[in-house]
Amino acid sequence: MGKPVILAVDDDISVLEAVVQDLRRQYGAGYRILRAGSGQAALDTCAQLVERGDSVALFLSDQRMPGMTGVELLEKAQLVFPEAKRALLTAYADTEAAIRAINSAKIHYYLTKPWDPPEERLYPVLDDLLGSWREGYKPPFEGLRVIGPRWSLKDHQVRDFLSRNQIPYEWLDPERSDEAQQLLVKYKLDEHKLPAVLFADGTSLVQPLQTELASKIGLHVTAERDFYDVVIVGAGLAGLAAAVYATSEGLRALLIEPEAPGGQAGSSSRIENYLGFPTGVSGAELAKRAFIQASRFGTEFLAQTATGIRSANQYHFVTLADGKEVSCRAALLAVGVNYRRLEIPGLDRFTGAGIYYGAAMTEAISCRDEEVFIVGGANSAGQAAMYFSKYARKVTMLVRGESLEKSMSKYLIDQIAGTSNIVVETRSHVVEACGEERLAAIRVSTADGESTRPASALFIFIGAAPNTGWLPEGVMRDPNGFILCGRDLMIEGRMPKSWKEDRQPYLLETSIPGVFAAGDVRHGSIKRAASAVGEGSISVQFMHQYLARF
Missing domain, CATH: 3.50.50.60 (FAD/NAD(P)-binding domain)
Incomplete structure (x- = not known):
């Protein structure tokens, strides 16, 4: 994947060369400037760009070209790169046709020849067009991808391992993403055998073991000496x-x-x-x-x-x-x-499918606009609550004790108190996790009795069990x-x-x-x-x- 493309099109070689030189002088650092001598040559170039996965930011085409006019070209180019900006170069005699084309062919702007000096008559217009294009442009992701359903323990473990090792990746849920479905077909992967990790070199790992994934991302799994x-x-x-x-x-x-x-x-x-x-x-x-x-x-x-x-x-x-x-x-x-295990009915069934130990940073974005529950009243729980509050609609902390003062640093207590979408419920604890294939609700015991609450995510930060077995x-x-x-x-x-x-x-x-x-x-x-x-x-x-x- 290279720089975004600006494609200049004109059948007059001398005019085309002048356009390309002006474009390169102003935009060469951020864009790849390509040329085509006809409408058909431009469409052939578009096909090659699509095949390589490149993006076109701007088409700048002359109107009077044999075989295919500039308006006709830009109409066809719109079908290939619909997000690209389209500008027409015209002579004074073609101004009326250019104005009609703005409506009929959805051309964004037209420029009359000559455009000298470009600093006054070319660059300001193109700056606006390219600035508008960049606002909606999302560069294709070129790194590691993880395809897996959100409510899967194995998927969570893969993403958590990559996140904690600070390996950038893009996560695609096949239940929500058309791109994920396309990649499954491209890599010939079975949707029922996920997660799959796709690498930039075209290889993939399906349901990888941790050591297998570690080795692939460049971590050492064999000691150099005895x-x-x-x-x-x-x-x-x-x-x-x-x-x-x-x-x-x-x-x-x-x-x-x-x-x-x-x-x-x-x-x-x-x-x-x-x-x-x-x-x-x-x-x-x-x-x-x-x-x-x-x-x-x-x-x-x-x-x-x-x-x-x-x-x-x-x-x-x-x-x-x-x-x-x-x-x-x-x-x-x-x-x-x-973190100590929460011994309640349903825990094992929904671990990784709505119930998580720690993992605040891995799962936070997935909980955007949802209500999440956090069990625990120590610093780790407080830090997680503050982090989740940036994404979740509401964060409810369930704390067994009567207050946070005995278990949490004061600076965190003050921050939590000042965050409007965090609610702290003391003398409360979870007694059951409910749902079918994933967590759907929790039963909570409080001083006022028990109640069932809808819940898609429960994060556990309780106690410390030494890893000494x-x-x-x-x-x-x-x-x-x-x-x-x-x-x-x-x-x-x-x-x-x-x-x-x-x-x-x-x-x-x-x-x-x-x-x-x-x-x-x-x-x-x-x-x-x-x-x-x-x-x-x-x-x-x-x-x-x-x-x-x-």
Whole structure:
């Protein structure tokens, strides 16, 4: 797809050359200037442009041409490029015919010859025509496309993965888009086997696995080496901070993350209390900057899932989802937390089909002019509510507690109170999700009783469940699954029998010597972006102390 086209048409070669030169001098930077010596040649050029997917912004045609007049050409050109502007070049003797053509052929303007000086007699007219054309022009999308129904978990997962990795894409719902139907035919895709991801090189993936999609968009899914000084599991803010400090201090670091940089914070639409960003910063932007910073220092990023970790002979081995292992001297567990599940009837059935965990930025535009419900009263829920308020007709926050004061930062509470289309309902919770193929309604319990409300989208931001189910028993955790570190490992004032070292564990060291934990996954951590960055940063100092023993 090139620049939009301005097509000049005249059978007089000298006149055509003069027109083209004037057009190129004024519009060559933003448009491709093409020429044709007859009406039929112009139509042939139009056919080629259609085949290539190009757009025509303006036809500028002479009236007196043998075989096909300018008016006849512009009438036919309108059928090919109906949005293009059409201007006629005439002699004084043809003025009356040109005026009639404005009505009969829907020509936008006519110009009389000669048009010198063009700065006074040509460019002002064409500037107006091209300006009007640009107002309604939508450039054809040339990047990655996702075709999938809105009420599909797999479609949501693909779009969420691309969004969180900041990969630009265009989403087309086959139930609403004629273009989606045309692309399904063009790529010979089965409408019942979606989502499909279409790439600019003409290839496609149908219902892709996450690693398959990651590899296609350029993420590494295979480690470059077998051994590293440090392996960091989890690319949330804690993991990213550890990667920056580890590699900047000369350690070979591998950062493993199956989803996208930023973790839970990466899905926050705006963080306004993070030091150094007085106007706020989105979690995605903060994560992107940290990822670029870590990459510049030499961190290797791996789009994989860690499924286990074992230790032998003072080395640690991290097992990946593909069955391979990478080894290291020190490891950092920064896997963060997930939103807790809402245990209500209908939840599993409509997850991805109207019920979502987080995902505010991915689904917000889909909820334009709708009423959405948000479950939760902490900062993540408040940030989502503010973001949704830009698109949704109404945002209703369902909060179990009596107020937001105990769970949400004051700046967010004030913003929510000042946003007219956000309603906060305290002492309320969802008891059931209802619908057929997708969410259609929710039953809500309040202090006044239960009621059923129409609902097309429910977003859940409740609590924090640590992502530690894959860890071996040797990594000690509290009853809720959060990792114990440092002094928290002590039982009745003594270290557990499994601790064989002749020293006390470092502040962020787990029950396995040389394996550390940082961020939200650690027992007793403060669930804030700045705290995660701080813990990830200082964890590297403890790693240095551990590695110095060898």
